[in-house]
Amino acid sequence: MSTPGILTGEFFINGDEASAEGAIAAGCRFFAGYPITPATEIAERMAKRLPQVQGLCLQMEDEIASMAAILGASWGGAKAMTATSGPGFSLMMENIGLGMMTETPCVVVNIMRAGPSTGLPTLVGQADVMQARWGSHGDYGVIALAPSSPQEMFDLTITAFNLSETYRLPVFVLGDEVVGHMSEKVIIPPPDRIPLVTRKRPQPSPECYLPFQAGDDLVPTMACAGDGYHVHVTGLTHDEQGYPVITAPVHERLIRRLVDKIRLNAAAIIRTEDVGLEEAQVVVVAYGCTARAAREAVDHLRARGQKVGLLRLITIWPFPEERIRRLAEQVRAFIVPEINYGQMVYEVERSAQGRAETVLLPLMGGAIHTPQEIVEAAEEYLS
Amino acid sequence: MKIRHRTLVPFDPQSTTRLREEQHGLHPDDVYLKPGRIPHIWCPGCGLGVVLNTYINGLKMAGLPVDRTAVVSGIGCTGRVAGYLNMDTYHTTHGRAIPFATGLALVRPDLTVTVFSGDGDLFAIGGNHFIHAARRNINLKILCVNNFNYGMTGGQAAPTTPVAARTTTTPYGNFEHSFNLPFLAYASGAVYVARWTTFHARHLVTAIAESLTRKGFTFIEVIAPCPIGYGRPNKLGSGLDEMKFYRENSLVQNDADPREADIGLKGKIIVGKFIDQSRPTFDQVYEENILKKFTRSA
Numbered sequence: 001m002s003t004p005g006i007l008t009g010e011f012f013i014n015g016d017e018a019s020a021e022g023a024i025a026a027g028c029r030f031f032a033g034y035p036i037t038p039a040t041e042i043a044e045r046m047a048k049r050l051p052q053v054q055g056l057c058l059q060m061e062d063e064i065a066s067m068a069a070i071l072g073a074s075w076g077g078a079k080a081m082t083a084t085s086g087p088g089f090s091l092m093m094e095n096i097g098l099g100m101m102t103e104t105p106c107v108v109v110n111i112m113r114a115g116p117s118t119g120l121p122t123l124v125g126q127a128d129v130m131q132a133r134w135g136s137h138g139d140y141g142v143i144a145l146a147p148s149s150p151q152e153m154f155d156l157t158i159t160a161f162n163l164s165e166t167y168r169l170p171v172f173v174l175g176d177e178v179v180g181h182m183s184e185k186v187i188i189p190p191p192d193r194i195p196l197v198t199r200k201r202p203q204p205s206p207e208c209y210l211p212f213q214a215g216d217d218l219v220p221t222m223a224c225a226g227d228g229y230h231v232h233v234t235g236l237t238h239d240e241q242g243y244p245v246i247t248a249p250v251h252e253r254l255i256r257r258l259v260d261k262i263r264l265n266a267a268a269i270i271r272t273e274d275v276g277l278e279e280a281q282v283v284v285v286a287y288g289c290t291a292r293a294a295r296e297a298v299d300h301l302r303a304r305g306q307k308v309g310l311l312r313l314i315t316i317w318p319f320p321e322e323r324i325r326r327l328a329e330q331v332r333a334f335i336v337p338e339i340n341y342g343q344m345v346y347e348v349e350r351s352a353q354g355r356a357e358t359v360l361l362p363l364m365g366g367a368i369h370t371p372q373e374i375v376e377a378a379e380e381y382l383s
Numbered sequence: 384m385k386i387r388h389r390t391l392v393p394f395d396p397q398s399t400t401r402l403r404e405e406q407h408g409l410h411p412d413d414v415y416l417k418p419g420r421i422p423h424i425w426c427p428g429c430g431l432g433v434v435l436n437t438y439i440n441g442l443k444m445a446g447l448p449v450d451r452t453a454v455v456s457g458i459g460c461t462g463r464v465a466g467y468l469n470m471d472t473y474h475t476t477h478g479r480a481i482p483f484a485t486g487l488a489l490v491r492p493d494l495t496v497t498v499f500s501g502d503g504d505l506f507a508i509g510g511n512h513f514i515h516a517a518r519r520n521i522n523l524k525i526l527c528v529n530n531f532n533y534g535m536t537g538g539q540a541a542p543t544t545p546v547a548a549r550t551t552t553t554p555y556g557n558f559e560h561s562f563n564l565p566f567l568a569y570a571s572g573a574v575y576v577a578r579w580t581t582f583h584a585r586h587l588v589t590a591i592a593e594s595l596t597r598k599g600f601t602f603i604e605v606i607a608p609c610p611i612g613y614g615r616p617n618k619l620g621s622g623l624d625e626m627k628f629y630r631e632n633s634l635v636q637n638d639a640d641p642r643e644a645d646i647g648l649k650g651k652i653i654v655g656k657f658i659d660q661s662r663p664t665f666d667q668v669y670e671e672n673i674l675k676k677f678t679r680s681a
Contacts, residue, residue, distance in 0.1 A: 029490075030486065030489070030490055032482075032485075032486060051673045051674055051676065051677055052677045053677075054674060054677065056489055056490065056669065058485070058486075058489065060482060060485075060515070061482075061511050061512060061515040062511065064479060064482070064512075065479070065481075065482035065485070065511075065512050065515070066482075068475065068476070068479040068482035068483040068485075068486065068512075069482045069483065069485050069486035069489075070486055071475075071483055071486065072455070072473070072482070072483040072484055072485060072486030072487035072488075072490075073486035073487065073489065073490045074486075075471075075473060075487055076486065076487045076488075076489075076490035076491040076494075077490065077491070078490040080486065080490075094476050094479070095475075095476055095479060095483075097476075098475060098476045098479075210396070213394065225453045225471040225487060225491055225494055226450065226451070226453070226471065226491055226493065226494050227471075228450050229471070230417065230449070230469050230470050230471060230472075231471055231472075232417060232465070232466050232472045232474070233471075233472065233473045233474065234465075234466065234473075234474035235474060235475065235476055236474065239394065240394045240396075243417075243419070243420065243466070244466060244474075249391075249392035250392075252389070252391060252392070253391055253392065253393075253394065256388070256391065
């Protein structure tokens with residue numbers, strides 16, 4: 001039986017399945033996961049599809065093991081992914097920290113449901129946004145992408161792999177139950193139209209190679225297992241040769257680089273979708289499934305001639321604080337609908353620096369915003 | 384916000400011990416040790432030096448080149464073994480060496496992956512991973528150094544601490560039943576199960592070499608002295624005294640029933656090769672039953 005690696009064509013599939021196809025198109029050949037609603041369909045799709053491309057899908061004993069296994073696979077040279085939802089994402093935090101500290105490229109998909117704890121397993125939430133930013137202990141930079149459609153579940157899973165290979169870290173795809181379970185048309189382009197990035201490998205001889213010394217982009221080259229470089233990889237604070245050094249100066253150097261490789265490259269990483277921002281008096285800031293209701297609301301108001309814009313966050317981490325800062329000088333208010341009791345809104349309010357009102361439209365989970373409530377919130381600030 | 388950084392101390396390439404030759408190469412086995420990593424961190428009398436040495440000799444006996452091996456470890460005194468070996472080494476999170484190694488071994492069947500860790504790491508926090516990797520028969524070589532306590536954190540009770548033994552968290556004597564590790568490994572599906580003490584260095588080298596050449600999930604328990612963390616509160620004497628104890632109280636019983644291999648505080652220690660069998664490994668079954676259904680067209 002012969003099956004192509006990339007299923008070029010048009011498909012009517014859900015977001016979870018699209019994410020799995022995106023991973024395969026990105027070159028992912030190792031998946032380790034644990035069943036959890038509403039992300040299970042990703043594991044199921046990978047279990048079916050990965051063997052077709054001579055890849056390996058493994059159901060682990062828990063999410064801790066799943067995260068550990070993809071780090072090991074990545075050091076073996078594979079592109080690797082896991083997928084989960086809130087409770088599993090909590091368990092993964094330990095080894096996400098190891099991935100950050102050891103600069104291990106991989107992708108973690110979190111199809112958000114409502115929490116805390118078991119919460120609403122089958123219903124939508126967006127309350128893992130801050131967990132994605134700060135969930136593992138210690139300081140590190142993160143990249144998280146928030147797809148708003150099954151098509152974006154496909155596209156952004158590929159982007160996540162490319163960013164993880166570029167900046168050498170676990171990259172998060174923060175989907176949500178609505179986007180994960182929604183079925184829509186997904187267009188899968190031919191392989192030659194999908195740009196792929198592969199981690200930089202070392203050039204020098206093993207005798208001269210310093211595995212954690214980075215150039216101007218702050219990202220070191222990666223020698224994988226069996227390459228002959230005899231690298232020591234540790235979650236302990238380590239110097240440029242990879243050896244543990246338990247001192248403040250080495251920690252300062254390492255952690256600053258781990259944070260700065262994202263912070264200083266933020267402009268290249270951040271992607272947004274902008275609708276009518278030029279003359280907007282009110283800007284709706286939204287991401288994930290909530291951005292769909294926000295788009296409907298903004299289109300409705302703009303059709304009536306109202307000066308309303310939408311800033312849809314495609315990249316949610318790093319946060320586009322500079323965009324918000326500049327917009328705050330022109331707008332009266334930011335409207336932030338999100339399916340939580342306020343997470344991204346803190347970033348918006350912080351970046352607005354008091355120059356514009358910030359309005360949270362919270363929803364605790366299990367339902368989505370109506371365009372109407374976003375319209376009503378915006379109207380309060382429109383003359 | 385503005386950030387006022389303190390001055391960064393730049394990395395000095397001249398300071399790299401990794402690249403410095405003069406400290407390295409005086410001993411013929413230095414090729415197995417990462418340059419500039421010795422002296423190690425272990426206490427006087429600790430058994431880990433013996434285990435490191437026997438692993439190197441096991442590699443030599445098995446004829447395995449360092450470029451075809453990788454070592455993964457968890458956290459603890461034994462977890463530090465990885466950092467001294469001159470090969471690809473991964474010092475992971477506490478208890479998670481086995482699932483990390485699972486991912487590595489499955490995508491790199493050309494490498495022999497050894498997991499080096501302690502009894503607390505592998506059987507308390509990592510116990511679930513151990514039984515599942517054994518059940519799946521992942522091609523991993525597990526070397527568990529059992530010193531009956533958590534040494535790195537200062538001598539707390541472990542799931543291997545014998546009943547009545549004193550540790551800093553069992554000041555009135557441990558009353559919990561302890562794991563019989565060979566029995567646990569056998570019951571979980573390991574294809575090779577052995578136990579030796581650091582006194583049995585030559586047997587241990589042979590066992591390590593054997594396990595490196597077996598396909599599948601192998602398990603060797605190495606009983607090792609921890610005179611600081613475990614010996615002192617239990618009045619076992621120095622590291623040398625513990626070695627003498629092993630000599631006098633070990634019973635070599637190859638093919639012994641693993642169920643009979645419990646260890647008491649000052650009782651006999653049954654050592655030997657208990658299990659040496661074969662069953663299909665995870666990657667063999669995956670290749671045969673799954674991958675062969677599909678051609679390598681993609």
